[in-house]
Amino acid sequence: MENMNLFAGLxxxxxxxxxxxxxxxxxxxxxxxxxxxxxxxxxxxxxxGTRKSEKVGxxxxxxxxxxxxxxxxFTDLSKTHPGYISQIKAISVSGQQHGLVTIDNHGxxxxxxxxxxxxxxxxxxxxxxxxxxxxxxxxVKLIGxxxxxxxTAPKILHMARNEPENYEKTKTILLVHNYINWWxxxxxxxxxxxxxxxxxxxxxxxxxxxxxxxxxxxxxxSPDLINKLPPVKEDSRDPMGNIGPxxxxxxGFSEKCIIASGSGDNMMGAIGxxxxxxxxxxxxxxxxxxxxxxxxxxFVDEAGEIALFCDxxxxxxxxxxxxxxxxxxDAILKQYGITHEEFEEIIGQTPIGNKGKILIPWFExxxxxxxPEGVPVYFGFQLNDFTKENLCRAVLEGHIMSLYQGFLKLPxxxxxxxxxxxxxxxxxxxxTVANIFNCEVVQVLGEGAALGAALHAAWTFYQGKSIDExxxxxxxxxxxxxxxxxxxxxxxxxxxxKLFYAVSKRIRGxxxxxxxxxxxxxK
Numbered sequence: 001m002e003n004m005n006l007f008a009g010l011x012x013x014x015x016x017x018x019x020x021x022x023x024x025x026x027x028x029x030x031x032x033x034x035x036x037x038x039x040x041x042x043x044x045x046x047x048x049g050t051r052k053s054e055k056v057g058x059x060x061x062x063x064x065x066x067x068x069x070x071x072x073x074f075t076d077l078s079k080t081h082p083g084y085i086s087q088i089k090a091i092s093v094s095g096q097q098h099g100l101v102t103i104d105n106h107g108x109x110x111x112x113x114x115x116x117x118x119x120x121x122x123x124x125x126x127x128x129x130x131x132x133x134x135x136x137x138x139x140v141k142l143i144g145x146x147x148x149x150x151x152t153a154p155k156i157l158h159m160a161r162n163e164p165e166n167y168e169k170t171k172t173i174l175l176v177h178n179y180i181n182w183w184x185x186x187x188x189x190x191x192x193x194x195x196x197x198x199x200x201x202x203x204x205x206x207x208x209x210x211x212x213x214x215x216x217x218x219x220x221x222s223p224d225l226i227n228k229l230p231p232v233k234e235d236s237r238d239p240m241g242n243i244g245p246x247x248x249x250x251x252g253f254s255e256k257c258i259i260a261s262g263s264g265d266n267m268m269g270a271i272g273x274x275x276x277x278x279x280x281x282x283x284x285x286x287x288x289x290x291x292x293x294x295x296x297x298x299f300v301d302e303a304g305e306i307a308l309f310c311d312x313x314x315x316x317x318x319x320x321x322x323x324x325x326x327x328x329x330d331a332i333l334k335q336y337g338i339t340h341e342e343f344e345e346i347i348g349q350t351p352i353g354n355k356g357k358i359l360i361p362w363f364e365x366x367x368x369x370x371x372p373e374g375v376p377v378y379f380g381f382q383l384n385d386f387t388k389e390n391l392c393r394a395v396l397e398g399h400i401m402s403l404y405q406g407f408l409k410l411p412x413x414x415x416x417x418x419x420x421x422x423x424x425x426x427x428x429x430x431x432t433v434a435n436i437f438n439c440e441v442v443q444v445l446g447e448g449a450a451l452g453a454a455l456h457a458a459w460t461f462y463q464g465k466s467i468d469e470x471x472x473x474x475x476x477x478x479x480x481x482x483x484x485x486x487x488x489x490x491x492x493x494x495x496x497x498k499l500f501y502a503v504s505k506r507i508r509g510x511x512x513x514x515x516x517x518x519x520x521x522x523k
Contacts, residue, residue, distance in 0.1 A: 006030070006087045007461065009453030010070060011094040012180055013265060014061075014116060014287060015049035017069035018450040019077065021084060024458050027473035031084060032447060033076055035069040037061075044068075048287075051113060057120035057149075057365065057372070060113040063101050066176070067183055074251045085252045091184060091243070092260035092457035094268035094449040095177025097202045100155040102170040103179075107188035110170040111163065115155045118288070118323055120365045120372045125154035125161070132220040136304065142214050143207050146304030149365075149372050150323070151204035157221045173228045175199050177262045184259045186244035193230040194240060197310035198263035198317070200232050208308050208316070209298050236261050236312050239460055260460035263312035265449045266290055266319055270311055272452025273418045273444040274475035276467050281414035281439075284448075285429060286421030288367075289325040289403040292317050293412045305368050306409050312456055313467055320406040323367040326423060328376075328395045331363070336388050340426065343392060347428040350393040352435070353492040356380045356522030357390055358500050359398030360507065368406040371508065379503045380519050400432050401500040407437070418477070419443045430481070435489040436497070442483070445476040495521055 004023045011018045015038070021031035035041065037049045044065045045052065051060050078085055098117040104110040115121075126147040130139050136146050147154055152175065160167040172193050174182060182191040201208045205217050211234070218225045233240075243257040262268075269275075269290075275282040276294055284290045292309075299318045300308055311317035333343060362374030378386075378394070417439050423429045424443050434441040455471045462470060498518055505512035 004030070004087050005089055006084060007454045007457040008088050008091040009094065009268070009447075009450045009455070009457060010091065010180065011265065011268070011448070011450035011453060012066050012069075012096065012176055013049075013449070014096050014118070017066060017073065018447065019073040020447050020450045020454050021088070022451070022454045022458065022474060024462075024470065029447070029451070029474065031077065031081060032450070033073055035072050037065055037069065040072070041065055041068055050116065055121065059116045059119040061116060062112065063109060063114050063179055066180065070180070074247075078251050086254055088253060088257055090239070090258040090260055090457035090461040092453040092460065093177040093180045093184070093262035094265045094453040095175060095180060095199065095262065097175070097199055097264035097266060098150050098152050098155075099176040100152050100159070101174045101176060101179040102159070102166070103172050103174065104169045105171050107191070111159060111166045114176065115158070117150045118364075119155070120149045122149045122154035122158045123372045125157040129153060129157060129217065129220055133216055137302075140300065140302060140304050142216060143204055144209055144298060144300045144308030145204055146370065147204055148367055148370060150321075150367055151202060153204040153217060153221065156225065160222050167222070170228055172230060174230065175203070175264075177264065178230070181240050181259055181262055184243055184247065185241045186246070189244065189246060191244065192241045194261075195230055195232045196236050196261040196263060196312070197232065197234070198236065198267040198312045201309040202264060202307065206232065208310050209300070233261055236263070236314055237460055237463065258457070258461060260457045261312075262453065262456065266292060266309070267312035267317060268449040268452035268456060269420060270294065270317060270452065271313070271455050271467065271471060272446065272448045272450070273420050274471065275418060276313060276315075276471070279412070279415040280418060281410070281412060281416075282418045282420060283403070283433060284421040285325055285419065285423040285433070287326050289322040289399065290319060291403060291407045291410065292319040293410060293414070295411070299411050301409055303409075305370070305406055313459070318410055320403070320410060321367055322402050322406060323365065324361045324363050324402065325399050327363050328359070328361045328399055329423065332392055332395045344426065344428050346389055346392045347396060350389050352489050353496045353522060354390060354393045354397060356496070356499060356519045357385055357394055358401070358496065358503065359394040360500070360504055361395070361398040361402055369504070369508065377503065377507055379515065380522070396428060396432055397436075397496065400429070400436050401497060404436050404497065405501055405504065414439050417441045420448050430483050434483040434485045436493045438485045438490045440482060440484055443478040443481055445478055446474070
């Protein structure tokens with residue numbers, strides 16, 4: 001086999017772990033493989049990647065499952081492409097953000113399960129932390145964010161309050177991708193514990209503006225918390241270290257293989273979709289819905305609905321996230337026993353705007369707006385309106401409207417929207433995004449966060465090259481499928497957006513326009 005400069009990206013997500021390899025000499029993606037936890041690792045007994053739980057709002061996974069998935073991927077790679085592993089120059093990890101992983105003095109898990117980004121069981125802890133620092137306005141001044149159930153800080157407080165024995169024996173607190181880095185660099189045998197600016201922004205303990213831990217918040221949880229937190233690398237391009245000796249011996253990696261700092265999945269998704277230049281917005285429509293862009297300077301949303309994050313390249317990544325998206329779509333398919341293709345046909349037979357029948361899709365609480373105990377609301381439906389056709393369109397428009405309402409706060413007027421995520425392949429979802437957001441839309445082809453991680457690995461290795469030099473040959477867009485907004489449909493959605501926002505505000509007890517008057521415009 002000829003020599004190649006291979007770089008690996010690992011994306012450890014909620015439902016699966018993916019491995020991709022790129023060759024920077026040929027500018028090609030040469031290998032991809034993934035492990036679905038539910039199907040491929042049945043011993044962990046997960047549903048949609050998480051432990052089955054009777055407790056409302058709880059979403060947890062066993063971190064050992066992620067390690068098992070990676071070991072399986074490395075084993076498969078060594079068997080099917082035996083010459084590849086030794087030529088991997090660097091590995092970078094993309095991890096689901098905010099997940100809490102804790103290890104003890106022996107390198108074992110001090111808490112057997114990780115609370116994940118979509119765990120809503122820490123509402124009380126968010127309120128406690130906010131009250132202790134003096135209210136939400138002070139919280140935003142301290143960390144540029146409010147406390148959300150998805151973030152890591154309330155998860156740590158929840159453990160300290162409810163599982164003091166687990167907290168006490170915790171030596172090191174890590175995020176998901178930090179834990180994988182620790183394992184890759186040796187784990188119990190000298191693994192490196194460290195964080196980096198991107199993912200640590202989502203702990204709600206660290207200020208992305210000053211780039212420091214916030215002692216008021218640390219002490220509000222526990223006086224000794226600072227001793228359990230690893231250092232934060234200032235430079236995202238600074239490698240964590242080299243791969244651990246046991247992995248060199250077991251799989252045949254070069255001992256010179258670098259482990260990059262890695263970052264959260266949104267940061268890596270930005271790289272993997274080509275969103276590292278101003279004026280581009282990436283929207284991901286999958287398990288959750290996210291919208292983000294890259295800025296040179298921090299953007300602080302006083303209401304805390306736009307997350308203030310650093311990216312993985314030394315910039316800022318203001319990000320909107322709604323926690324409900326594919327869940328509503330998956331449920332409607334299951335309820336009526338229809339396929340993706342049949343859904344597309346149904347949408348083609350229904351009117352834009354659904355004649356004012358809307359869905360506020362807070363099926364499992366909601367992150368944006370901050371209603372962790374929220375429930376779905378159907379508005380404008382008459383007695384005979386609960387049909388398959390009306391509900392399918394309500395789901396489609398409701399989820400995109402929910403995303404759009406938060407997006408309006410982002411400090412950017414996009415020149416183009418890059419679409420990624422599982423639903424980005426659907427023509428009806430693409431067109432709805434284009435018309436609601438009134439912007440050109442193009443689907444990004446390829447591997448998203450996993451590709452972004454591989455590109456980040458190469459960026460770390462080639463210190464003299466810019467990210468654009470490295471990434472540009474690998475970013476593939478569906479040029480033939482670009483969609484321009486339709487002016488007539490845009491106008492309908494402007495009216496629907498006003499109605500959606502009015503209903504949303506009314507059910508939260510906030511002042512706003514009269515939704516009963518607005519719906520008459522659709523009759």
